[in-house]
Amino acid sequence: MENMFEQDLDPVEANSPALTPITFVQRAALAHPKRTAVIHGDIRRTWQETYQRCLKLASALRKLGVKKGDTVAALLPNIPEMLELHFAVPMLGAVLNAQNTRLDAKTMTFMLNHGKASVFFTDREYCERAREALAGCDAKPKVIDVDDPQFEGGELIGDMTYEALLQTGDASFEWTPPAHEHQSIALNYTSGTTGNPKGVVYHHRGAFLSALSNVVGFGLPDGAVYLWTLPMFHCNGWCYPWAVTAVAGTHVCLRQPHPRPVFEALEQHGVTHFCAAPIVLNMLINAPAELKRPFGQQVTAATGGAAPPAATIEAMEAMGIKVVHLYGLTETYGPSVVCDFQDEWHYLPSKQKAQKMSRQGIPSLTMSDMRVADPVTLEPVARDGQSIGEVLVRGNSVMKGYLNNPDETRKAFAGGWFHTGDLGVWHPDGYVEIKDRSKDIIISGGENISTLEVESALYNHPAVLEAAVVAAPDEHWGEVPCAFITIKQGADALSEEDVIAHCRDHLAGFKIPKRIVFTPELPKTSTGKLQKHVLRAQLAG
């Protein structure tokens, strides 16, 4: 028999509405109707205007036939329309598939078909690939063009423009809350370096909670001014379209995270927060002096996707920008492990401080558990900062699963944990440090070599712009590390011997690259991740 606290106390309508991030935009419009919600070029819109545009968009999409469970795809840069879709699509119970704008047409076609998109929003900038992608579709979606005044060139390829679509909508539209909070809200394809991408599904509950977790973890205050350096298509912009709206902040849009507009936004709009991959931070650090601008406010940048080299953290702080290091995957709504800054790190020399900060950290507020474990037995490894295992997480910021892929879903959730596929160590203080992707680690003479560790040592060399380390086959050792390096503009000439001598000062002998390849550019995925398989193929070929 149930105890008295469970009797006659079942959830009712008044106390158990489904969690959904749609309420954030509704509340922002109520709480701060006249505050600037969106800045894009010369465009300024308030929260009231933005909410009304979301309602009109939802209403217009409903008239186009979009209903619960339908997919609305968007191939858009970081513009107001992309933000509005993050609210309007869920208002219909439909699912937003924000697509990576850097992909090839063939992959786009795959996603449109796999996700069964019924409407497709695009931008003149991508018209050629979009047209090509649509040509291959099993069932052609309705195509809506955003005719963004901030971009010149390209063509309108669709059935109507976004603004014309809005005109067909009704701002008094009443949106439907999700039937339950596990209802799907977004579909994000992984950038998988090989094979077809997998469709990661998010739900309303996860989006709501991950957004709040970001607000708390990143310290977004009421009215934060957020700069869109991170693509909104990337894990739904790490859930920041929802998080910034939860604090009725201001979204500063940006088509491209180039140094000039970033520094201009910092100066002109009083940006307080932005997120970016370490590679974007490096771009800012290495920007020509004439592009850098002074700014008075406290700025915080969250970075993740790859561990920021200690040198990057140091240089950002020197520019007056506080760095927060996060870790996550598409499958975890973006970052859901945070390198919380320990009060006593303030007293460390900056190199040591940066090293502490380059670790991935501990679970966020909505990620209830994490361990570094044997991927088969799931037994945790020792918290010794040495023993390598797979990083496993569990929590409300873990995806619902992969679309139409029960086998991969089951594998990902085996044993009650989400398997990140990342290898790391567990430090005595509970912080995890990723050593490598499972498939990237080098095993040389039976010893594990973290390619990230070797890369970090290479980044410490003042002339190195970027570095990527992969395994080269070796008859004697099985595998040995090989480094691909790009050099900073204007740096002194660098020889293989110089680099190896530098590594000798920073790494154990067996970790020193046996070969150095200087290259003008490193191969990357469209989200800026190194494509190490390309480098491995190059070595094998």
Added chain:
Amino acid sequence: MENMFEQDLDPVEANSPALTPITFVQRAALAHPKRTAVIHGDIRRTWQETYQRCLKLASALRKLGVKKGDTVAALLPNIPEMLELHFAVPMLGAVLNAQNTRLDAKTMTFMLNHGKASVFFTDREYCERAREALAGCDAKPKVIDVDDPQFEGGELIGDMTYEALLQTGDASFEWTPPAHEHQSIALNYTSGTTGNPKGVVYHHRGAFLSALSNVVGFGLPDGAVYLWTLPMFHCNGWCYPWAVTAVAGTHVCLRQPHPRPVFEALEQHGVTHFCAAPIVLNMLINAPAELKRPFGQQVTAATGGAAPPAATIEAMEAMGIKVVHLYGLTETYGPSVVCDFQDEWHYLPSKQKAQKMSRQGIPSLTMSDMRVADPVTLEPVARDGQSIGEVLVRGNSVMKGYLNNPDETRKAFAGGWFHTGDLGVWHPDGYVEIKDRSKDIIISGGENISTLEVESALYNHPAVLEAAVVAAPDEHWGEVPCAFITIKQGADALSEEDVIAHCRDHLAGFKIPKRIVFTPELPKTSTGKLQKHVLRAQLAG
């Protein structure tokens, strides 16, 4: 048939753990083990120490036989032990009944019996009433004394002390997450001015969400320093034991919110946030100058429970303390309606600004909907700032229901809304303004008179310390307003005519009190709410 987004994507262990605030203390100990969690007199404890004490306490309570669904009652001031109970009791699936320390023994007995408390924590300060209350118990709970060095006097009346109990516990105890997130976590009795108190039940989900809502709404940063001026027994301290822990902040304990220790804490501990009823704010404002201390940090005070008179808001801001006005009830986990400050209010004259701020506001992040409506038809009233209706809310910060009271639970949730029992108007900007409790409003010649409005006018008189307005029976008008007033120390003598002349400048004729009663003290409930029924009885008698 379900759409594809609902196929093979059911919640699993890895992605759907129950929301529970217990994870906050676990995370605080992991994220900031060495940061100060608790300050109480000379005691300083870190988050690691605090988490270990919670684990030991849970383990010790388990050994005492406490299990899921059991009630643990606590009659304690704002001391570290009360904080620890907020985590240790839920770790066992048990329910914390934090009792109002100002109640009479008979009411305490009622609560211990009704809640079936199996363990009862108390403090020497309340030994007499506690002993008397226990004497009347149907089944005597195990009694644990907190032997707080910050209090002199009283006696230990229990079976063992808190510290002795802790010694029996094991810090390696593994707590059990709730079986589901609607599992009960706390039991709070309403301070009902008449009849037996009702037992309001909270669950883990509501506590987790309400705490996060406070963090965001009150802007608690990482490491906030929170002063315990609000009783922890009052709606579980408005969920701040959990909220402050969610940001790994510092709890500054306080047995009594007297001006001296409050100002000392502001100066010595760098307090950034506190909550208090308007009456406590008034006490701080009117404190002798020699008690006031300078402090350098930004301090924010949240107030609620009664609308703060404009004069109170003004005086607080003059002292350098930002005021946030909140509204809620025991049934809504404390405040769940927030008077969000509009950016343009900064430009209003301070009187008008304070008037805007004295309105109750709009729903918090976790309260998904609110309306002012006809209490029977539930039809919303016009948003005209004039039409009076009952304030109805719906959201995740609404209680689970009343313990062992299905009739009252059903009534409270009638029509899919929680009925607050408060009457208010809805302003065109969506802000609600409470005019009165349903039972307090005065109907004079067919016109509604808000007693809060009349009281607010009285508070504007410089000599008035406190004011309470109630209906007096009147042959001609049915009811007329009658005011009870206390005078500030050192103020000039005040006559009935002076007060009425003052009212004439501020109120419509029919709202002016027909009678003024000067009294040394107003009757209040133990939580500081005016007991208007006592005044009405006095008038009738």
